[in-house]
Amino acid sequence: MSAQPIANPYLPYEAEIVERIQETPDVFTWRLRFVDEQLHQQYEFQHGQFNMLYQFGVGEIPVSVKNREQNLLTHTIRVVGRVTKAMAELKAGHRIGIRGPYGRGWPIQDCTGKDVVFITAGLGCAPAISAIQHVAECRTCFGRLVIMQSVKHRSDMLWQKQYDEWRQLPNTQVLLAASREKTNWPNWERGRVSVLFEDAIYDKQNCTVMLCGPDGMMSGSARMLAELGVPEEHIYLSLERNMQCAIGHCGHCQFGSAFVCKDGPVFSYPEVKEVLGHRGF
Known part of the structure; x- marks a missing residue:
């Protein structure tokens, strides 16, 4: 809707x-x-x-x-x-x-029947929570649900109980990583979110991947996903910029020819691929 x-x-x-x-x-x-x-x-x-x-x-x-x-x-x-x-x-x-x-949200309406993959880092999980919950509440409408989340320290993890509940759902995989954790914990890997990619199980030709977190994480993850065989047009990123008016008038959030507040914050990877790697944007 x-x-x-x-x-x-x-x-x-x-x-x-x-x-x-x-x-x-x-x-x-x-x-x-x-x-x-x-x-x-x-x-x-x-x-x-x-x-x-x-x-x-x-x-x-x-x-x-x-x-x-x-x-x-x-x-x-x-x-x-x-x-x-x-x-x-x-x-x-x-x-x-x-x-x-x-703004423009996640393309949930286009994910019916597909595997849905969420890759988030830190508080970047917040923009994806409602979308994850929607897929979780309608498991028969979608294929496999894969959730990958990374934080610096395990204690930084928000809503741990919610992730534990999602892990119990059918056809669902929850993978967690902590980049600065020195202790091994059950259900956790040590490292950045990319260390989870090898263990993630989903159909790379029939999926939608949604990324949210720091630009470097999203850009690097999108490149790795493309190398793994995920079509670039099936990868989406939620960008965060200095949005002040929220309707594309003030120009503070301009990102190349687009305005993050109005044309985003969710973009397909091909829409932002060239600009994302340039300093100043």
Whole structure:
């Protein structure tokens, strides 16, 4: 289903923080509800789209929609700058502004009957969570589900319980790696996400691969996947840039001839292959 930004794309709509979850020392999750109940019920998003979250009097940031759980919008945020530091101080009951959803999401509608592979790193898993959950909830609609996730340290892993639950699903494979871990743990490999590729089992000619994480990881992984026989047009990447207006007007997120906020954040590998390796983009 195509999801369009709500009403005026420039206007944030008030939402209440129903619950705040501290995931790690520098990562937290908000579960949100629009104050306008009709708006809350009408709101729809595509897997992989993002919202602009606005703290009144401080500023606005783009954040992927992690999911809609118990009819509440879920966003996970890492504290990295002035706005996110201020947002980290807000508690349940406080109100923020939301604009969205924006951008192009994952091509889930084109994956029916195919193997679906998710490759993520760090907090890069957040934009893929709702898509993974959709495939997990409809296993008979898709082929094999393969999830590969890497972090620096095992303790950095978010939502470990969720990954354990996915591992129990039929025709599903969950592979985890920690690049700086010095101890061997069950169900974990030591190294970057690429160390998992050899163990991943899926039909390389009949699959869709979705990548999310640092540019270097995605670019390197896309090249390796192509070398393994995955058609480049079946590889998709979710890019993160300095998105400020979210509608392609300000130019801050321009990526070659495209705007990440409007034409992405999800792109097919052929669309961004040439530009992705150039410094400055």
